[in-house]
Amino acid sequence: MKKKSIKCALMLGIITGLVACNLNMPKETQSSFETMTVEKSDIELPYKFSARMKGQNDVTVTPQVSGQLMKICVAEGQQVKKGQTLFIIDSRNAQLELEAAQANLQAALAQENSAKLEYESNKNLFEKKIVSSYMLNNSENAFKQAQAAVAQARASVNSAKVNLGFCTITATVSGVIGEIPVRIGDQVSPMTQLTMLSGNTTMYAEFSVTEAIVEAMVKEGMNATDVEKYIASLPEATFVMKNGTEYPHKGRVVSLTGVVNSTTGSLTAKVSFPNPEGHLYSGIQGSIVMSFAEEGVMVIPQNAVVRLQDKSLVYKVKADSTATAIDVTTQDTGNGKDFIITSGLNVGDKIVTTGANNVTEGQRVLFPEEN
Numbered sequence: 001m002k003k004k005s006i007k008c009a010l011m012l013g014i015i016t017g018l019v020a021c022n023l024n025m026p027k028e029t030q031s032s033f034e035t036m037t038v039e040k041s042d043i044e045l046p047y048k049f050s051a052r053m054k055g056q057n058d059v060t061v062t063p064q065v066s067g068q069l070m071k072i073c074v075a076e077g078q079q080v081k082k083g084q085t086l087f088i089i090d091s092r093n094a095q096l097e098l099e100a101a102q103a104n105l106q107a108a109l110a111q112e113n114s115a116k117l118e119y120e121s122n123k124n125l126f127e128k129k130i131v132s133s134y135m136l137n138n139s140e141n142a143f144k145q146a147q148a149a150v151a152q153a154r155a156s157v158n159s160a161k162v163n164l165g166f167c168t169i170t171a172t173v174s175g176v177i178g179e180i181p182v183r184i185g186d187q188v189s190p191m192t193q194l195t196m197l198s199g200n201t202t203m204y205a206e207f208s209v210t211e212a213i214v215e216a217m218v219k220e221g222m223n224a225t226d227v228e229k230y231i232a233s234l235p236e237a238t239f240v241m242k243n244g245t246e247y248p249h250k251g252r253v254v255s256l257t258g259v260v261n262s263t264t265g266s267l268t269a270k271v272s273f274p275n276p277e278g279h280l281y282s283g284i285q286g287s288i289v290m291s292f293a294e295e296g297v298m299v300i301p302q303n304a305v306v307r308l309q310d311k312s313l314v315y316k317v318k319a320d321s322t323a324t325a326i327d328v329t330t331q332d333t334g335n336g337k338d339f340i341i342t343s344g345l346n347v348g349d350k351i352v353t354t355g356a357n358n359v360t361e362g363q364r365v366l367f368p369e370e371n
Helices: 002-024 092-127 133-166 211-219 224-233
Strands: 035-037 040-061 067-072 085-089 168-170 175-177 195-209 237-241 252-256 267-274 285-301 305-308 311-317 323-327 329-332 338-343 350-352
Touching (some): 133 168, 224 252
Antiparallel strands (some): 067 085, 175 195, 237 285, 305 311, 311 350
């Protein structure tokens, strides 16, 4: 009886232990994955191009006469209007040259008047057969020489006036004054650069168009007549400065060079930007951003792509709900969240998105819902 009780106690202990073990046994948990079916859709891709700003009329300001710089009428960075005085060069020598030229003109006019009187007198006397034709011809030639001297003296006066005018240097375009490397009292000449005047009412951003756009043009078989239509159809452009600031005014492509660079396979393009507030300056670097529509492409989220060394993998869900790695090629959309699949997948394929980094080959990723 005692042995039977011991045996029952042992069995009860074993059962109790098994129950206890069963209660503490970890339950199987399944990883949570999200999937999607690959479809074709339309998307706008932002293309970025490195660009440099240039004024519509960037003018190097140099004197056309030599002399001492007497006055600087503007400051660096100042906005000026066309015709505004920028610099004044010592004009005393030019003024003296003008006065001398005017005096020479007066003398030439007097000489011309005397030669004219003599020629008319000899002409009347010749008609009365008082003087010979030789004297008439000589007086006529003297009169013509006097006329030529007057013309030459008048040209000298005009030249002196121009040189005097060159002593006052004015803005040829409206714009912004650049660096002024000279100072009052410096001796300047036509070889001296006084400043750079950037006509900034309209600014141009110059950049190289990528090969993809060049290929698009080639596919359409464009000729010179079609270029204007193509340019007009291009989307608006945004200028983003190096610090990430986006210029508020949109620009339009206004020109494309007609020759593809054999080294880079690209075309040089120019985008025109209005600059009413004068915030853009020549030399500013940044990026041109233009959005081009891509139609009928396979777009998947970036979290569906697993990077493995130099490969891009996507886990495709097979009919038995297990995942298999597929090697794909992708194109960045530029929006920071999607990729375009260019090869490796087909429309209708089901792929793992959320949790793709945790999937292993052959792992089951789809489970039926519990009832």
